[in-house]
Amino acid sequence: MGTTQLETVPETKYWHLKQVIGEALDSEFAVGEILPNERELAARFGVARATLRQALEQLELEGRLQRRRGVGTTVAPPRMGVAVGAAGNGWPGSSGDAWQAMDCTQEIPPAAVADLLGAGLDEPVHVLRRSRMYSGQPVAADLLYVPAASVPDLSAIDIPDGATRARAVLRELQRLGFEGEDRAVELGSARADDAKQLDRLPGAPVLLVTTRYFGPDGRTAAVSVATYRADTCRLTFGGDVEFHSGDERKAS
Incomplete structure (x- = not known):
């Protein structure tokens, strides 16, 4: 990476630095390559480490960089496209559902979720924890809130908490x-x-997708709060779920 005279640039220092580093990522670094440490980068660009951190955080937010435990800051691969439009989706657990059920407990939902469900603030609901994987890597985590009224016959099923009860x-x-x-x-x-x-x-940084599912009476039957990795996922609207990597590009 080269150096730049940031003092003469009218825009915010960290924003200009972000652009300079972004250009270097395109021309000098490969996917997965580890960046020099903060001290080296700050000295190279002649900026305070606080300014450098702002630039790196913005690049991470845009999906250009990843911070990995025990490794450091690496160049991120292209984001994977995940469709979030209504078409091609549907009832949780239906055919084609990409989520894997991991656990199920009964808990009091957060106030915002209880409001969406139309449930009382002290009314426990079924909370399903689900995971979504791609190429062996976790890309999203989900909390699916299901009130007892949506599954009235479940009380007759004697199944302990866990993945079996979630299913x-x-x-x-x-x-x-x-x-x-x-x-x-x-x-x-x-x-x-x-x-x-x-x-x-x-x-x-993560992308939060809150989904309300409606039953035949028009009432909210379940609420999903899915957390997607902002550094690896980009959300598309409409069409089926598609994952893109490298130079592959498909319409969604």
Whole structure:
């Protein structure tokens, strides 16, 4: 990487530095290559380490860099395209569902989720923990909240907490009937438990996709809060789920 005189640049220092480093990533570094440490980079560009960290954090947010435990900062591979439009999706647990059920417990949902469900703040619901993988790597973690009213026959099934009960909840949910869904997408920060599951650092940028599933009576039957790695995933709208890597490009 070359040096640059940032003092004469009218735009924010860290933003210009981000652009300079981004150009170097394209021309001088390969995917997976480890960047020099912060001290070396700050000295090379003649900037404070705080300015350098801002630039690196922005590049991580844009999916150009990855911070890996015990490794350092590496050049990220191209993001994988994940469709989040209604077409090609549907009821959780239905044919083609890419999520793997891992666990199921009964818990009081967060207030925002309880509001979406129309449930009381002290009313426990089934909470399914699910994971999504690609090429052996975790790309997303999901919490699926299902109120007891959506699976009324589950009480007769004597299954302990765990993946088996999660699958039972999904099977019962299928009986209810699926009438539609809506989604909201926002940028967020990885919570400690999500970060561990996704092999990220706590506070790393993530994409949060909140989905409400509607039953035949039009009421909210379940709510999914999915956390996608912002450094490896890009969200597309409409079409089936597709993953893209390298130079491959497919319409979504």
